[in-house]
Amino acid sequence: MMLSTRENVHQKLDWLATFSESTLGVTRLLYSKAWKDAREALIAYMKSLGFSVYEDAAGNVFGRIQGETDDVILTGSHLDTVKNGGKYDGAYGVLAGIHAVYHTWKTYGTPYKTLEAAIFCEEEGSRFKTAYIGSRYIVGDASEEDFSAEDAAGHSVNQAREALGLTASLSFTGRSDIERFIELHIEQGQQLEQSGDHLGIVKAIVGQQRFTYQISGSANHAGTTPMNMRRDALEAAALMITAINRLTKEAGDPFVATVGTIEAAPGSVNVIPGEVTFTLDVRHPEDEKLTAHVLQLEKACVAIADEHNVKLDVQRFVTIEAVPMDEQMVNDLHEICEQEQLTHKLMYSGAGHDAQVVGRSVPAAMLFVPSRHGLSHHPDEYTEPQYLENGIAILEKALSSWAWKEK
Amino acid sequence: MMLSTRENVHQKLDWLATFSESTLGVTRLLYSKAWKDAREALIAYMKSLGFSVYEDAAGNVFGRIQGETDDVILTGSHLDTVKNGGKYDGAYGVLAGIHAVYHTWKTYGTPYKTLEAAIFCEEEGSRFKTAYIGSRYIVGDASEEDFSAEDAAGHSVNQAREALGLTASLSFTGRSDIERFIELHIEQGQQLEQSGDHLGIVKAIVGQQRFTYQISGSANHAGTTPMNMRRDALEAAALMITAINRLTKEAGDPFVATVGTIEAAPGSVNVIPGEVTFTLDVRHPEDEKLTAHVLQLEKACVAIADEHNVKLDVQRFVTIEAVPMDEQMVNDLHEICEQEQLTHKLMYSGAGHDAQVVGRSVPAAMLFVPSRHGLSHHPDEYTEPQYLENGIAILEKALSSWAWKEK
Incomplete structure (x- = not known):
């Protein structure tokens, strides 16, 4: 079993980028073959790390570490990309979530609250005329209409989903077991690069x-x-x-x-x-x-x-809708950054994120790491390995503080 | 054998329109299956009328009535269309040419000069990044470069040509046997509709x-x-x-x-x-x-x-380049219209035509019939049968005057 370490996350990002429909950058549209192959590889990877893995009817995947209670502390991001996108958008939050849950578990043992690493099926809206299907599905904010939206070839979300073998019945009630959600992501703008901060703590998403x-x-x-x-x-x-x-x-x-x-x-x-x-x-x-x-x-x-x-x-x-992040979680992240002596900046997110969708239903927070030249949705996306590791370090501390603090 | 009559040209136009890649309007791009099928059907049709039919390496087709001399009086137009075009653009000139040559021959017997009905392979420039390949090929104004031009899928003219079985060697010297050329076409503008004239005689093409x-x-x-x-x-x-x-x-x-x-x-x-x-x-x-x-x-x-x-x-x-039509041919057409008591208008053509290409090398003329609402390159192209017949009547008179007058 290949051990997941904070230090090898950039190598894992390179590996995940090989699952692509395009040779220019990464193209992993919802329910494409590249998307399916990447998802199956991540399921196998999480199983090899000891996670209990399950999926929902939309195609979201969850790697679970059962705690003493069923309240779920959820972290993760999305697997899909824009056409000819980069290696980091979505993928970093997915791999960081898996890594941080795994290491928190290995470091502290069985948590009080249950930890889950989420792989959302869709966020970008790049294939079908709808967006954020993955995160909206889990909070009960998706509908039949979303799954009827069509791509340029006239295929509906539902047709493409079923063609891939995802034939479980859809249910639009959403989950009620999520206590809070945190997402790690590249900034996709130049604010952190210009200020020189290690991390961005998001106070609201546009x-x-x-x-x-x-x-x-x-x-x-x-x-x-x-x-x-x-x-x-x-x-x-x-x-x-x-x-x-x-x-x-x-x-x-x-x-x-x-x-x-x-x-x-x-x-x-x-x-x-x-x-x-x-x-x-x-x-x-x-x-x-x-x-x-x-x-x-x-x-x-x-x-x-x-x-x-x-x-x-x-x-x-x-x-x-614009969504403010949870004030207490923002304060917690601020304190953890101070303890870890990583410089940070409170900021708005100009990009939409799964945390925005989930944050309408449960307390949510977001952490940004710098993105070179602010590039995203572009083959040249790049974040230095040290920044990637810093983000995961803070995520691990946050998860451990939230999953154990009530014990 | 189905007799070609001036009166059934609108039915023949409906028949030719069935050779289409699209259900909306007519789409017959160069070297497509619809183009090939239409071309083969026209070859069979000309053979059934008694024409001697031959083709060149580009895919142009000529239905020949051998005269006493080899000087050729050429008439015709192009077989290709724009995407989702109409039934008349190009097709009318093709069928009118076949009809007029046939009836002139049947009426007057073997001509002094040779008559040919031309089906030019390409005029619109709708598939490849080049245009007028057909007429430029016959006057020696095409080059290897034209046949290297690519379509949106990256296929060159030459690759598409050969894939259709047109594998004869290209020669860029052009024909030297054409004495003059006349093309019949719908106007594609609203000048005739607005003036109420039966026919337009083109004095120059933009x-x-x-x-x-x-x-x-x-x-x-x-x-x-x-x-x-x-x-x-x-x-x-x-x-x-x-x-x-x-x-x-x-x-x-x-x-x-x-x-x-x-x-x-x-x-x-x-x-x-x-x-x-x-x-x-x-x-x-x-x-x-x-x-x-x-x-x-x-x-x-x-x-x-x-x-x-x-x-x-x-x-x-x-x-x-802008090309003036042959002054003598313009005068001849004017006189024939007067004799036939059809009102007519001298005008510029805002559209490019094969007559423009051929007219740079040999004397050429063009006749327009009215086009409803000036529509062309559109599924709703329409010209009343009477106008279609008027055009053919004048073309027959012109061909007979030019092919026999030197005898």
Whole structure:
């Protein structure tokens, strides 16, 4: 049995990255073969470490160390990635959780509360038009609708799930045994790199809303349709994207808005696009301000559509509320960092995380380690091994303090 | 044997439209199965009418009625379509050519000059990054480079050609036996519909240039990258597309510029696009003005790229010079229309055509019939049967006048 040590976590990340659909970076979309193979390898790994391993119908996996009570202290992150993502996003929290639970158990023996290392099946929303299915499923915040969401090929979440042999019946009631949750993750921004701190303790995670903007004009010949007689869906889309960026810059930090995908049909060099669809992702740590901004963007785009005689249909497909982390857990992490003499910073998370979903139902906390150049969702993601180890050291201390303190 | 009549051309167009890769409209990309099947069906049809049929290495097909001399009066159009195009673009000229040659022969017997109905293999440039391969091949204006151009899947023209069994050696010297060429086509604009004329006689065809604009920024996380620290390739592309449309409107008719395709990578909802590629198609009947405008557009886009800290690479992949039609042939067509009492209009063609390519080497002419709402490159293309028949009637008269007048 290969021993899990804090020091070899970067090697384990390299190993986990080999499970990928792409050669450029890591691509592990939900219910893909790479995803399935990675999950099975991690199940085998946890079993070899002595965990009791079980899964739920969505495909989440839990490595359990039974305590004297059934109250669960849960830690972990997600296994899926964006297309051509990096080795660390999600994967680090998964491996850190396994490692920290294992070492806490080996160091202190049977805990008072039960410890579980979680591998969430999906967080990124990169394949299907829904996101955070894994963590939402365990807290009873997922629905049939999520499992009906389709990918670009028209396959639903449920079809893809069953095609992979995950045929257990779905139940949307959620778990009631989780006492608290902590997630370790790379920062995905440059705040820690710029401040030089070892760790970030998250005080709140931004809310986010995602939309599909669908513009319908009229496809026509590129040579014989005068400029002033066109109903060019891409011309309108370009003006909308420009307006979205301008208005969001004017609104100022921490507002962010991103158009990440765009498709123009019919998609020929010599045909005016009649249909354009793009996605919009908007974030802010205060839900009211976020919603007001989102409405302002839509209003501006409706005006552009009217002016250009095209039709605009806006559909929201993801709403994640801003979530404050648990105050007591934040204080505990602060004290542990002080004891361990690791510099740290209280901060917001501009990225969504499983801790945000779980944190709406049970006390939750998040720890960040620095990420070089703030890169994430990118093949060049990198965190120095020492930073990876620091994060796990703090996670181990936190788990031991929470799982044993009531004894 | 099914007799070819002027009156059943709309039924033959419906029949030819059944050879399609798509159910929405007609999709017959070069060297696709639908293209191959349509071509073989037309070869069988021409043989059944008594034509001597032969093909060249590119895949062009010619139905020949041998005259007393080998000088060829050529008529026809192209078999390929855009994605989800209509039943008439190209196909009408192909069937009209077959019909008119057949009936002229049946009416007047063996001609003095040889008549040929041409089926050009490719005109649209919808699959590969090159266009007009068919007509350029016959006049010696194609090259190895054209046959190395790739489609979206990375297959070259030549690979696709050979995969279909067209394995004859290519020769780029062109034919020297063509005396003149005439092409019948739907207008693809609204000038005839608005003027109420039966026919358009083309005096010149616009020049066109096509480009790939490739923008390289930096892919990054949609939530953790502040707006002012982004190198968003799609934000820059949207500004470029807006500038292209604005500058072209300012330049005024008959300038047209179209961005017909756009792709953003990596293409995830929650990732800032690091790479965007779009195509640009620009047209004008005067080559000098066209080139000046194209340079102005590129200059404006370079300035946008610089301002947004992204890299812009512009590659021109199609250059078609503006071409005047043969003055004598234009006069002949005018006189025939007068004799037949069909109202007609002298006009420019904003669309590129095979007649433009052939017209650089030999005298060429074009006839337009009205197209409902000016629609083309669209599933809803439609021309009334009476207009289709009018066009063929004039083509028959023209062929008989040119193929027999020297006798």
